[in-house]
Amino acid sequence: MTPPFYSRNAARFRTLLSASAAALLALSGAGIGTATVQASEEHEVEISIKNHMFEPEALKLPVGKPIKITVKNLDPTPEEFESDDLGFEKIIPGNTTAIVRLKPLKPGTYMFFGEFNMDTALGHIVAE
Template identity: 50%
Template sequence: MKLKLTLLSIFLTCSINPVHAETPVFELIIKDHLFFPSELTIPANQKIKLFVVNKDDTAEEFESHEMNREKVIPGNSKAMLYIGPLKPGRYPFSGEFHPRTAKGIVIAK
């Protein structure tokens, strides 16, 4: 009887799927050569998925040297990037094709 309980306990322990935390998803929109929101707060020390939706007719490049990310998003389309995990802090980004207007910052808290 003791052996059956032990085996049953091992079986149940091994067969339970561990709960995996899902990657948080955030969205940035490019419209009129501006990023919305211009400040994006994300969790620190955690990888995130960032969807960048370009509602302009022209392409824009999401660029951040501090986050080591660069991605061209064609006009009227969207792209997905993984960012992080980032230490707590502020990480600027810009649109390389319109650097005067397309600016923003990721705040990792």
């Protein structure tokens, strides 16, 4: 015969496990839904590096949305896509493509440059 103490605690343990599993399932489902919504709100833009210059050299981007910048380096040499204003730097080998993601921007103008060719690889972002 099982002691009454064991039966009560076993029942409480099963209830706690069921509640924990339900909470975990709910949280994981919420996370998946959030990731889907955020990805669909991401603003995507492309920029190229050719002859050590950015094309286009000016990007007009929306305020308040995450940004995905696809950078195509069409030159055979590497370039470092960098912005002190936005706090990023990314080396992009020659003839390759890289992605830079930015948090939502506030209104303003943000400078970027190619560190390996600073005389020619210059550009800016206007967020409005």
